[in-house]
Amino acid sequence: MVATRYAIIPDGTRGRRGVPVHLIDRLVGNADEWARDFTAGELAVQPSLRLAVVACQDSRLDPQGLLGLGPGEAHYMRNAGGTVTDDMLRSLVISQRFLGTREIVLIHHTDCGMLRFTDDQLLDDLHAETGMRPTWAVETFDDLDADLRQSMRRITTSPFIPHTDRVRGFVYEVETGRLREVTATGRNAHPGAGG
Numbered sequence: 764m765v766a767t768r769y770a771i772i773p774d775g776t777r778g779r780r781g782v783p784v785h786l787i788d789r790l791v792g793n794a795d796e797w798a799r800d801f802t803a804g805e806l807a808v809q810p811s812l813r814l815a816v817v818a819c820q821d822s823r824l825d826p827q828g829l830l831g832l833g834p835g836e837a838h839y840m841r842n843a844g845g846t847v848t849d850d851m852l853r854s855l856v857i858s859q860r861f862l863g864t865r866e867i868v869l870i871h872h873t874d875c876g877m878l879r880f881t882d883d884q885l886l887d888d889l890h891a892e893t894g895m896r897p898t899w900a901v902e903t904f905d906d907l908d909a910d911l912r913q914s915m916r917r918i919t920t921s922p923f924i925p926h927t928d929r930v931r932g933f934v935y936e937v938e939t940g941r942l943r944e945v946t947a948t949g950r951n952a953h954p955g956a957g958g
């Protein structure tokens with residue numbers, strides 16, 4: 764078990780007038796503590812490693828911890844699945860064109876929520892409940908590696924992204940903590956191999 768960084772205000776604490784302190788109140792307390800220790804005010808807006816990380820929003824996946832990155836070093840774009848949607852491309856365009864990033868790491872992971880249902884299931888449920896269908900695609904997948912390759916292709920074939928020579932995709936195994944590379948061609952990746 765990895766402990767959260769701060770556990771300053773314990774659960775069940777009662778604040779002013781005896782009102783229970785809820786989760787977000789506790790988080791705001793953590794933020795006060797953060798500001799007290801803060802020393803990173805000189806960091807530049809441009810990520811110093813010129814890196815963008817596109818990853819699933821899964822709570823078990825900690826891209827900064829996994830890749831050994833700190834504040835000011837990279838951009839993180841996250842959504843359900845870590846899929847390269849139009850909005851991911853929008854963020855990557857801005858990241859590269861205005862904020863100087865050059866390399867992109869994509870991270871999918873095992874036991875992803877997006878493997879557990881289909882687009883039609885969600886769309887039918889939403890339609891049945893609300894009478895409307897969303898304008899966005901759900902983008903579920905049943906093959907992690909194939910979706911990762913598709914996500915890489917969406918980046919490398921985008922006319923709007925200037926730097927596509929260093930785009931690499933990985934699957935994080937939530938069961939072992941290991942990272943496995945998936946090449947754009949589907950051939951086995953060799954650790955340490957260039958490309």
Ligand SMILES: [Zn+2]
Pocket residue numbers: 819820821843844845872874875876877
């Ligand atoms: Zn996921």
